[in-house]
Structure formats: C-alpha cells, structure tokens
Amino acid sequence: MKRKTSRITTIVHRDLTESVVTSLKNQGVLYYQIEAGRYPVLAKRGLWFFDFYQNHAIIDMPVSILEIICEESSENFLISMIRDAAELNIPGHGSVYSESIELISANQNFYIHSSKEIKKPIGFTGLTGIFCVLPRGSAEPIAKLLLQNGIAVPTISYGTGTGLRDRLGLLRITIPKEKEILKLIVHSSDIEHVLDFMIEVGRLDLPGRGFIFEFPVGHGLLNNKVSLEGPKQAASMDQIISALDQLYGNMEWRKKSNQFRISLRHRNYFEGVNLVLNCKEESMEFVTSALRKVGVTSSTISLKRMAHTGNTDSMFTPAREVANLLIPKKNLPEVIEVLNGLEFFDEKFEGIAYTMEIPRAFSYQSKKSNQK
Secondary structure: OOEEEEEEEEEEEHHHHHHHHHHHHHOOOOEEEEEEEEEEEEOOOOOOOOOOHHHOOEEEEEEEEEEEEEOHHHHHHHHHHHHHHHOOOOOOOEEEEEEEEEEOOOOOHHHOEOOOOOOOOOOEOOEEEEEEEEEOOOHHHHHHHHHHOOOOOOEEEEEEEEOHHHHOHHHHHHOOOEEEEEEEEEEHHHHHHHHHHHHHHHOOOOOOOOEEEEEEEOOEEOOOOOEOOOOOOOOOHHHHHHHHHHHHOOOHHHOOHHHOOOOOOOOOOEEEEEEEEEEEOOOHHHHHHHHHHHOOOOEEEEEEEEEEOOOOOOOOOOEEEEEEEEEOHHHHHHHHHHHHHOOOOOOOOOOEEEEEEEEEEEEHHHHHHHHO
C-alpha cells in the first residue's frame, strides 16, 4: 500500500536543538528522526595583505538534522512552527524544507503527523536539492568551493557504503567504506551547472568516487551564512541577502547560472527513484544482501535515532539504520515484493520505506553502462 505524504527536514545549530524538540512535543509530533552532522563555514581572514578570500579556512559548525513524516496539509504549519522555534530568520541558525514522498509502509499511520492546516506556503519555492555521497574526507574541498562562490551552505553527515567497492577485487582496498553525505539546496535554475561543477570537483566520473542526484524540494527557508567574517557596515552580507529574499519573495534574483563555466563534457545522467529504508540497527546489511538478488547492488547506510515524544512506550526501537538506494522506477515493484517476503514492515525489522522521485542522477556506473 502506498500513500502520498511529506518529509520535513530541519537542520539547526546544535544549541538550538532543544528549542525545536520542545516545540515538536508541544505540537503533538509523536515521532521524529535525528542525527548529528555539520555545516562548514568560511573562517575569518587573517591580517596579512595576501590572505585573500580564496584562502579562507573551513570551520565546521555542529548541527542536528531532524526529519518528520507528515500529512501534506501539515507542511506549512510545521515549517512555520520550526521557523519560529529556531529563529531561522537569523543567518546561521539553520534551514527547513519539505519534500514530497510516497510512503510504502502506510499501515503505520501513527508515524505520520497530522496538525493544523495553513494554506499559505511558508518559505521559498523554485528550489532543488542535491544529495551527494563521497569517500570520507572528500566533502570539504567541494564544500569550500560552494561557499567561496556563494552557491549554498551544504550539510555534511556520515555513512557507510556497499556495492561497487565489494566488486572491485584488489582495487577495493583503495576505496574506503566510510562515506560522507553532502546535501545542499539551490535555486532550480542553477541545478544543471551546480551538478556539473560538483561532478568535476568530486571526480565522480571515476570508479569508487560515489554518486550524486537531484531531488525536488517543495518549499523552505535556507541558511545563507557562508562566512564567519564580521560585518564592516551596519548589516552583514548574510543579513542583506536574507532581507532581499524577503523583499522579492523568492530566490530568483540570486541565481548563479551566469557565474559558472559551461562544461563541454557530456554527462550520462539517468533517472529513477531514491528508495529510503529505515529499520532496527544491525538489520540493514541482511536486508540489502537480500535485495542484491533483484539487482540492487549498492546503498549508503547511516545511523539515526528515532525519538518518541509521547507518554506511552514507543512502537520503534530508537537505534535505527537508514539506507538510500537509487534504483530504476520499473524495478520498484520487485524490490517491494522482496521486502514483503522478508517481513520488513513487521516487528522483526520495524521497517519503514518511502520513495522520492529522482529526475537526474550520475555515477561512474551510469557512464559505463551507457557506453555499453
């Protein structure tokens, strides 16, 4: 059974986590997922005359990444509530945005939050997200260039990878299992150029370097603090950008398309769905092994915690594993059949699964298969 719902992703500075969690509890949000991450910012420049902008060091700010599954009609209310709780109008406090998802395990209705309905959209539209998986230690160079060019403030979290590494024989020892997951939200008019930029910088056209895809974003409020450089005028550049966003009512005015070099390289993109699986910790490896029989050969697994705000016992084990699997849409029914056969949605795994449309993705495997 499938059901159309929404996922609200909130990224806030770690010091603001308690304020957001308190608001979620007060508004009756029973379940949410949380994991630790970081968002990089450019450090202040030194005093030397040759310490140009390009030489800024990176400083990592600790963040909490929270996810809520809710009814589509509850999107605006939750975004508004989180905005107020974390004071997201202040640069550096964080971001919140919504995505349309299709929940497969819809029998677990208690997991889906429903609240007051606000018809007026909160935040900006015309946004697209980027999800990029890289070997551990590879995200910072990309993040630094994104910040220096004023493209977006990325968020970095951690996971482990399977798939191509396991099929490369002796070469596998050069490809670390530990991964970094880099996510950012950009204006939709910039997406093609940013994707190409990240593929080149991250060398994603080489084996074992990871994969990247874009995903639709409904609407949201984005962090725009790219640097710790203090203001030399009455307002900082971050505050000016935020004020202009509010003035125009959108982010169209700051699109970056004309600032990118147009690549002459042809990219072999493909489309599909991102299947997100969520189950008890130490169970995902068994599930992904079973899915290899139907051609699902790679995944990225991260650790999260399922938090419960109610007075009764939680229906879920708190320690969770979450896997992102990029698969062709035509293969989805077969994959769901395997999950049902494993009793993935029952007490054994306490599984939750949902999909998101992926209009464009890229990896070394896609290039290779296209050549064939």
